[in-house]
Amino acid sequence: MCNFGWYNDAMTKLTRDIILDAAAELVEQNGVDGVTLADVGKKIGISHAALYKYFKNKRDLWTSLSLRWLNAILGDIFPFDTTGYTSKAAIAHDWLWDLAKGKMDAYQDDPTMFRLYTEYIDANEDVLAIHFGDLAASLKTALGTDDMVRVQALISAFVQFTTPVFAKTWGPHSQDDFEAIWALIAPGLEESF
Numbered sequence: 001m002c003n004f005g006w007y008n009d010a011m012t013k014l015t016r017d018i019i020l021d022a023a024a025e026l027v028e029q030n031g032v033d034g035v036t037l038a039d040v041g042k043k044i045g046i047s048h049a050a051l052y053k054y055f056k057n058k059r060d061l062w063t064s065l066s067l068r069w070l071n072a073i074l075g076d077i078f079p080f081d082t083t084g085y086t087s088k089a090a091i092a093h094d095w096l097w098d099l100a101k102g103k104m105d106a107y108q109d110d111p112t113m114f115r116l117y118t119e120y121i122d123a124n125e126d127v128l129a130i131h132f133g134d135l136a137a138s139l140k141t142a143l144g145t146d147d148m149v150r151v152q153a154l155i156s157a158f159v160q161f162t163t164p165v166f167a168k169t170w171g172p173h174s175q176d177d178f179e180a181i182w183a184l185i186a187p188g189l190e191e192s193f
Contacts, residue, residue, distance in 0.1 A: 016054050016064070018044060023065050028113060032062060032120055062120055063127050069117045070131055073106040074099060078134070080142040089189040091142050092154060093182055099135065100161035100178060107167045118164035145193045157185060 022043040026035045037058050041048035055061040071078050076098040085091045107114045121127050132155070140151045160166045161178055 014044070014046065014050075014054075019051060019054055019061070020065050020068055023061055024069070027065065027116060032116055037061065059124075063124070063130075066117050066121050066127060067130060067134075069113075070121070071134075074102040076102060077138050077142075080138060082142055087190060088143050088145075088193045089186055092139070092189060092193075093186070095139055095142050096154070096158050096161075096182075097175075097178060099155075100158060100174070103162050103164075103167075104170045104174060107164075107170060111167075114164070114167070118167075122164060143193050147193065150192055154185070154189075157181065 019040060023035065023040045026039055026043060030039075037048040037051050037055075040061070041051055051061070055064065077095055080091070080095050080098070082091050085094075121131060132152075135155055136148060136151050139155060140146070140148060143151065145151065155162075158178065158181065160169070161174060
Protein backbone atom coordinates (compact mmCIF):
# COMPACT_ATOMS: atom_id res chain seq x y z
CA MET A 1 0.00 0.00 0.00
CA CYS A 2 1.28 3.45 -0.89
CA ASN A 3 2.12 6.01 1.80
CA PHE A 4 1.74 9.03 -0.46
CA GLY A 5 -1.88 10.12 0.07
CA TRP A 6 -2.86 11.01 -3.51
CA TYR A 7 -0.73 8.37 -5.21
CA ASN A 8 -2.28 4.94 -5.69
CA ASP A 9 -0.46 2.24 -7.72
CA ALA A 10 -3.71 0.77 -8.98
CA MET A 11 -5.08 4.04 -10.32
CA THR A 12 -2.14 6.30 -11.14
CA LYS A 13 0.83 5.65 -13.39
CA LEU A 14 4.14 6.52 -11.77
CA THR A 15 5.70 9.62 -13.36
CA ARG A 16 8.72 11.83 -12.80
CA ASP A 17 6.40 14.47 -11.33
CA ILE A 18 5.00 12.05 -8.73
CA ILE A 19 8.54 11.14 -7.72
CA LEU A 20 9.58 14.79 -7.60
CA ASP A 21 6.52 15.70 -5.52
CA ALA A 22 7.37 12.96 -3.00
CA ALA A 23 11.04 14.01 -2.92
CA ALA A 24 10.06 17.68 -2.43
CA GLU A 25 7.87 16.78 0.51
CA LEU A 26 10.68 14.76 2.10
CA VAL A 27 13.22 17.53 1.49
CA GLU A 28 10.91 20.02 3.20
CA GLN A 29 10.76 17.73 6.22
CA ASN A 30 14.37 16.51 6.37
CA GLY A 31 16.61 18.62 4.12
CA VAL A 32 18.47 17.41 1.04
CA ASP A 33 21.12 15.51 3.00
CA GLY A 34 18.49 13.78 5.14
CA VAL A 35 16.73 12.08 2.21
CA THR A 36 17.81 8.96 0.34
CA LEU A 37 16.42 7.36 -2.80
CA ALA A 38 15.15 4.57 -0.55
CA ASP A 39 13.19 7.19 1.44
CA VAL A 40 11.63 8.53 -1.76
CA GLY A 41 10.73 5.04 -2.95
CA LYS A 42 9.21 4.17 0.40
CA LYS A 43 7.18 7.39 0.37
CA ILE A 44 5.43 6.37 -2.85
CA GLY A 45 5.40 2.64 -2.20
CA ILE A 46 8.04 1.40 -4.65
CA SER A 47 11.58 0.09 -4.32
CA HIS A 48 14.38 2.61 -4.69
CA ALA A 49 15.64 0.50 -7.62
CA ALA A 50 12.45 1.39 -9.53
CA LEU A 51 13.46 5.07 -9.33
CA TYR A 52 16.42 4.40 -11.62
CA LYS A 53 13.98 4.11 -14.52
CA TYR A 54 13.30 7.84 -14.05
CA PHE A 55 16.54 9.21 -12.55
CA LYS A 56 20.14 8.05 -13.03
CA ASN A 57 21.02 8.57 -9.37
CA LYS A 58 20.31 10.75 -6.34
CA ARG A 59 22.17 13.69 -7.88
CA ASP A 60 19.99 13.49 -11.00
CA LEU A 61 16.87 13.52 -8.80
CA TRP A 62 18.07 16.52 -6.74
CA THR A 63 19.11 18.37 -9.88
CA SER A 64 15.67 17.83 -11.42
CA LEU A 65 13.99 18.82 -8.17
CA SER A 66 16.06 22.00 -7.81
CA LEU A 67 15.53 23.09 -11.39
CA ARG A 68 11.81 22.38 -11.10
CA TRP A 69 11.70 24.57 -7.97
CA LEU A 70 13.52 27.38 -9.80
CA ASN A 71 11.20 27.14 -12.79
CA ALA A 72 8.19 27.32 -10.46
CA ILE A 73 9.38 30.41 -8.60
CA LEU A 74 10.36 32.03 -11.89
CA GLY A 75 7.22 31.09 -13.78
CA ASP A 76 6.75 34.66 -15.01
CA ILE A 77 9.87 34.45 -17.18
CA PHE A 78 9.57 30.85 -18.43
CA PRO A 79 8.41 31.99 -20.95
CA PHE A 80 8.16 35.75 -20.67
CA ASP A 81 5.07 37.23 -22.30
CA THR A 82 6.11 40.16 -24.49
CA THR A 83 2.58 40.98 -25.62
CA GLY A 84 1.96 44.71 -25.47
CA TYR A 85 5.61 45.75 -25.27
CA THR A 86 6.88 48.34 -27.72
CA SER A 87 10.57 48.39 -26.79
CA LYS A 88 13.29 45.90 -26.04
CA ALA A 89 14.40 48.06 -23.12
CA ALA A 90 11.00 47.68 -21.46
CA ILE A 91 11.08 43.93 -22.06
CA ALA A 92 14.57 43.66 -20.57
CA HIS A 93 13.63 45.78 -17.55
CA ASP A 94 10.51 43.82 -16.70
CA TRP A 95 12.14 40.44 -17.38
CA LEU A 96 15.06 41.31 -15.09
CA TRP A 97 12.76 42.64 -12.39
CA ASP A 98 10.55 39.52 -12.58
CA LEU A 99 13.69 37.40 -12.17
CA ALA A 100 14.82 39.43 -9.16
CA LYS A 101 11.39 39.59 -7.59
CA GLY A 102 10.83 35.85 -8.04
CA LYS A 103 14.01 35.04 -6.15
CA MET A 104 13.46 37.70 -3.50
CA ASP A 105 9.89 36.53 -2.91
CA ALA A 106 11.03 32.90 -2.62
CA TYR A 107 13.63 33.94 -0.05
CA GLN A 108 11.08 35.98 1.90
CA ASP A 109 8.31 33.35 1.73
CA ASP A 110 10.38 30.34 2.79
CA PRO A 111 14.02 31.10 3.63
CA THR A 112 14.70 27.51 4.71
CA MET A 113 13.62 25.96 1.41
CA PHE A 114 15.30 28.78 -0.51
CA ARG A 115 18.54 28.00 1.29
CA LEU A 116 18.23 24.23 0.76
CA TYR A 117 17.66 24.50 -2.97
CA THR A 118 20.06 27.34 -3.70
CA GLU A 119 22.89 25.78 -1.68
CA TYR A 120 22.51 22.60 -3.73
CA ILE A 121 22.48 24.56 -6.99
CA ASP A 122 25.43 26.76 -6.03
CA ALA A 123 27.46 23.74 -4.90
CA ASN A 124 27.00 22.03 -8.27
CA GLU A 125 28.60 23.94 -11.09
CA ASP A 126 26.81 21.97 -13.81
CA VAL A 127 23.39 22.67 -12.25
CA LEU A 128 24.24 26.37 -11.94
CA ALA A 129 25.27 26.37 -15.61
CA ILE A 130 21.93 24.81 -16.60
CA HIS A 131 20.06 27.46 -14.61
CA PHE A 132 22.07 30.33 -16.10
CA GLY A 133 21.62 28.83 -19.58
CA ASP A 134 17.85 28.60 -19.04
CA LEU A 135 17.76 32.24 -17.90
CA ALA A 136 19.82 33.43 -20.87
CA ALA A 137 17.68 31.46 -23.33
CA SER A 138 14.50 32.97 -21.88
CA LEU A 139 15.77 36.55 -22.07
CA LYS A 140 17.24 35.96 -25.54
CA THR A 141 13.84 34.77 -26.76
CA ALA A 142 12.02 37.65 -25.07
CA LEU A 143 14.36 40.17 -26.70
CA GLY A 144 14.31 38.44 -30.08
CA THR A 145 18.08 38.48 -30.37
CA ASP A 146 20.85 36.03 -31.15
CA ASP A 147 23.46 38.02 -29.21
CA MET A 148 23.98 35.68 -26.27
CA VAL A 149 27.05 37.62 -25.06
CA ARG A 150 25.01 40.78 -24.48
CA VAL A 151 22.13 38.82 -22.97
CA GLN A 152 24.48 37.16 -20.47
CA ALA A 153 26.11 40.51 -19.69
CA LEU A 154 22.72 42.06 -19.00
CA ILE A 155 21.77 39.27 -16.60
CA SER A 156 25.16 39.53 -14.90
CA ALA A 157 24.71 43.26 -14.33
CA PHE A 158 21.85 42.47 -11.94
CA VAL A 159 23.46 39.56 -10.13
CA GLN A 160 23.14 41.22 -6.72
CA PHE A 161 19.34 40.89 -7.02
CA THR A 162 19.31 37.28 -8.21
CA THR A 163 22.19 35.40 -6.63
CA PRO A 164 21.56 33.71 -3.26
CA VAL A 165 24.83 34.91 -1.75
CA PHE A 166 23.28 38.40 -1.71
CA ALA A 167 19.92 37.28 -0.23
CA LYS A 168 20.64 38.75 3.20
CA THR A 169 20.97 42.19 1.59
CA TRP A 170 17.54 42.05 -0.08
CA GLY A 171 14.83 44.19 1.42
CA PRO A 172 12.43 47.08 0.88
CA HIS A 173 15.22 49.14 -0.74
CA SER A 174 16.00 46.49 -3.37
CA GLN A 175 13.69 47.83 -6.06
CA ASP A 176 15.17 51.32 -5.67
CA ASP A 177 18.67 49.83 -5.96
CA PHE A 178 17.58 47.86 -9.03
CA GLU A 179 16.17 51.00 -10.66
CA ALA A 180 19.40 52.91 -9.95
CA ILE A 181 21.44 50.28 -11.81
CA TRP A 182 18.81 50.16 -14.55
CA ALA A 183 19.10 53.94 -15.02
CA LEU A 184 22.81 53.50 -15.78
CA ILE A 185 22.23 50.73 -18.30
CA ALA A 186 18.99 51.76 -20.00
CA PRO A 187 20.24 54.65 -22.18
CA GLY A 188 22.32 52.41 -24.44
CA LEU A 189 20.11 49.33 -24.34
CA GLU A 190 17.89 49.82 -27.41
CA GLU A 191 20.93 50.20 -29.67
CA SER A 192 22.58 47.13 -28.12
CA PHE A 193 19.89 44.77 -29.29
